[in-house]
Amino acid sequence: MENGSNIARRRKSALSDGSADYKLKRDEIVKAASRLFRERGYKSTTLAHVAEVAGVDRATVYYYVGSKEELFREAVQDLVNKNAAKAQRIFKSKELDAGQKLVQLVEALMCSYEEHYPHMYVYIQEEMHQVDGDTSEWxxxxxxxxxxxxxxxxxxxxxxxAEGILRSDIPASISVNALFGMLNWTHRWFKPGGKRGAKEIAAGFCEIFFNGMNPQPVRQKAKTD
Known part of the structure; x- marks a missing residue:
């Protein structure tokens, strides 16, 4: 217990000091944990696994983070904040209409999944469904x-x-859930460096969404003999 308390005090002091070397190593450990959470699942990953992949011993891991839960939260929190800020900037743009903003938001989110892989996918896969019942600050x-x-x-x-660029006979909530469903389900199949990049996938999703929400959809005529 005393050794653990000493490590905790050293970790708190190092975090307060904000050393660039300390932050760099901490980021490396967080990235190693993120990969393992994705590959093995959050529950099956231990700090010993993280230490092995990061090339340090378990005691060293504790010098940088207090728990596996802290590793997970660190992996997604900064990214979540950046995504939220970008979403607000797009939403408040005076130069784009509603459809253009939706296109940019879909692309921004999908590109974030690619750029910061697998951080957000870890959250979607392991914890998103549990957040509603959790009262912690995080x-x-x-x-x-x-x-x-x-x-x-x-x-x-x-x-x-309201502007007539999207059909109104389908409830907005269904349309929004469809968009999120397409984006969030990519955690099951998307990996950076594959045949399709994030921008191409986002463009495809937008084609599907806007064609389906077209107020005057082009319907194929049934072939007759």
Whole structure:
């Protein structure tokens, strides 16, 4: 216990000092943990696994992070904040209409999944469904982030309906859930460096969404003999 307390005090002091070398090594450990969470699953990954992949011993891991949960939260928190800020900038743009904003948001989120792989996928795969029942500060922050995205998408879809660029006979909530469903399901099959990049996938999703939400869809005529 005393040794653990000493490590905790040293970790707290090192975090406060903000050394560039300390931050760099901590980031390396977080990245190693993220890969393992993705490959093995959060529950099956231990700090011993993280230490092995990061090339350090377990005691060293504790010098940089206090727990596996902290590793997971560190992996997604910074990315979540950056995504939220970018979403707000797109949403508040005066130069784009509702449809253009939706396109940019879909691309921004998909590109974030690619650039920061696998951080957000770890969250989607392991913890997203549990956040609603968690009252910790981190879980509440993550819930607020999710609601912001949902609110932005909902407002833009409703705006598009009001402007006549999106059909209004389908409830906005169904349309928004369809978009999130396409984006979040990519955690099952998307990996950077594959045949399709994030921008191409985002463009395909937008084609599917906007064609389906076209107020005057092009319908194929049934062939007759």
């Amino acid at each position: 879980a509440l922050a993550m819930s607020r982030h999710t609601r912001r995205w949902e609110t932005i998408f909902m407002k833009l879809v409703e705006e598009g309906m």
